[in-house]
Amino acid sequence: MDDTTVEARVLDAADRLFYEHGIRAVGMDRVRDASGVSLKRLYRLFPAKESLVEAVLRQRDRAFRRALVAHVAGLPAGPARLMSVFTFLYDWFAEPGYRGCPFVNAFGEMGATSAGVASAVTEQKAAFEEFLAGLVAEAGGSPALTAPVFILANGAMVAAAVKASPEPARDAQRAVEALLDADLRHHQPTTTQQRGGRMPAAPSHTATAAQRRRRR
Secondary structure (H helix, E strand, C coil): CCHHHHHHHHHHHHHHHHHHHCCCCCCHHHHHHHHCCCHHHHHHHCCCHHHHHHHHHHHHHHHHHHHHHHHHHCCCCCHHHHHHHHHHHHHHHCCCCCCCCHHHHHHHHHCCCCHHHHHHHHHHHHHHHHHHHHHHHHCCCCHHHHHHHHHHHHHHHHHHHHHCCCHHHHHHHHHHHHHHHHHHHHCCCCHHHHCCCCCCCCCCCCCCHHHHHHHC
């Protein structure tokens, strides 16, 4: 087998093992056994376990982006696209063996000690937040809405694993709907703005001081 095929086998095997058992609990020998690739060749492709973990995360990132973009692309631009992110998350959380966000998990295990792993995780989260920012703008929301939407999505990933339930995705979606509704109402043009900036006329029963003097 060529290196590309072998690398794909190693990454797929390592991804399953790291996600199911945790990164620190899985040694390179277990990756060898699961992939069927010799340790010699394994270490030639990935000289250290840290480099293997980073490669797994970056493969996960690419797959996540492709799947999310495809899920959203079939909907018209507007609030429906933003809300569809949470139906995507619900389906993911409902899969057998869901154990939380693999990027959060990896950061918790190695983020403080591995610059490569920390970089892979922060880049993935930054890309996800940027994607959400685009959907918030399409929905008519203000830029300030992006941060809470991002936090709710990531919080749902954690809560779904802790509760062993996909329902946090729906809870987060309802919260985002409420935030978007409040944001849109807050930024609606006022009556004055809708009239081209004209101030409303003073009530007809209010007389000026000059008018009162003329009446005397």
